[in-house]
Amino acid sequence: MNSLWQYANPRKFNDTADKILPWIAVLSTTCLFTGLTWGAFFTPPAERFQDSVKIIYLHVPSAMMAINAWLMMLAASLIWLVRRHYVSAMAARAAAPVGIVMTLIAMVTGAIWGQPTWGTWWAWDPRLTSFLILFMFYIGYVALWSAIENDDIAADLTSILCLVGSVFAVLSRYAVNFWNQGLHQGASLSLDREKNVADVYYTPLLLCIAGFALVFIALVLLRTRTEIHARRIRSLQLRERGDDNA
């Protein structure tokens, strides 16, 4: 009984979600509040960027979550296709709009940062372009979900779209490297400490990343729980109507 798959039961999932959601909400607010305040008011301005460097506390975490949300959808789609757990399909559906918002935050903060630093709101740089492509994949995924009325067929079709789309998204990511050289800087965080951002920015950035990840988890749990409730209400209504006819 003590396995991960017990949460494939919608009731068990909802009970657990009810229990842990307040904790995650409080924890994510704390992380974000501490990280953002620390980052915005108690770190020195960087040498070349002045105060504009502080936007990385929004930009880097949201960009990371934009990609991780898609990976989470990919995993959930695979679980749905292989093991047919409804909660998995609903979680994939719940994650997509959150992923869209994360992608938008990353692109908008990037533009706001790019204007004073690179002198332009938008450049056809490989990283920016791949985010735009990721954004288009998200939109197609959500549009397909909302276009099909039968929930099971929609779950199947969007899962396959997510699998094939992942392959093409990765392909596009490397194709744009051939097409234009970038002006984006390299990774802000890596296990190799030498390449990291300067130490003063490191801890608040980690806090913000944890905060964004927790916000994402909280929103997905919340939206999945809502979807489970909505489906239960729908089936109850159908059953009642059936009783009236009988």
Next chain:
Amino acid sequence: MGALVSRDLKLAVRAGGGFGLGVAFFLILVSMVSFGVGPQGDLLSRISTGMLWVGAILSCLLSLDRIFALDWEDGSLELLATSPLPLELVVLAKALVHWLTTGLPLVFASPIFGALLNLEGPGYIAIAFSLLVGTPALSMIGAFGAALTVGIKRGGLLLSLLVLPFYVPTLIFGALMARTGANGSDYTSYLLLLSGITCGTIALLPFAAAAVLKINLR
């Protein structure tokens, strides 16, 4: 499979509106580009390869919903699914017919339209060659998208929204190959990348498209 291909080809030719329409749309698009950006020759010749590739993608997109829609409406798709021919091969045949009726005419038309856009000398062979290698991938990806949206009424706009992001790698390598060729340089590496994408899509996407069709036919 041969019978299916010849049946669909006959349908496309005799029913009208299938065969020449893509090329006609391509011609209109090319002239719209010159109306839009102005008649300066050097500007047109710089953007010509890119515009020809975007035009090819748009005219391909225009006919995508025809791939499965007619057979879906009159029920012959269900007959095809229950026939001894694997559904994967049905998808492949459908994509082949789509390519023969839209992709291949574009390959032959592209040098002529290149002249309209003031294409550089070595670019004529490069654009036709890149379209010859790249358009099969466009048809195959399009067949997957058409299979996804076949059950949706008025799914045309959704189909474009879904398929266009999938076209990005093909477009990038195809247009790069044509542009490099038009500049007179060696385009072998882009040719290899483009043919890699085409071979990969033809090898793998029929399975995805057949799986999607089976879900839609359930």
